[in-house]
Amino acid sequence: MSKFTFLTEIKEKDQRWPSNTRKYELAQILINSNLVATLRDAENFKKEIKTFKGWPKGLDERVFITEICLGSEKIHKIYVIGDIENIAKKLGGH
Secondary structure (H helix, E strand, O other): OOOEEEEEEEEEOOOOOOOOOOOEEEEEEEEEHHHEEEEEEOHHHHHHHHHOOOOOOOOOOOOOEEEEEEOOOOOEEEEEEOOHHHHHHHOOOO
16 A cells, blocks of 8 residues: 655746746645655755745745655656655655
8 A cells, every 4th residue: 555645845836927036835745655766865956946046935045855756667856845864754764
């Protein structure tokens, strides 16, 4: 049986103008841990958010973000709030 876990995703908001700015938002998501291929520290994603000054309200560069790659044939990346160790534990890892 699949194990589902609630996590908080950070993602870019859809916007068209101005094109040189980006804003990000938080959303609660439900992850099927059987579909997780890899977990990585998302330091590059944090740099992108900092560059575009798009931190969601209440967050700043002190927050930990983890990249989760889902799938086996077609990989889909998502970014969630939390350090890699705690995310792994929540998903049933060590």
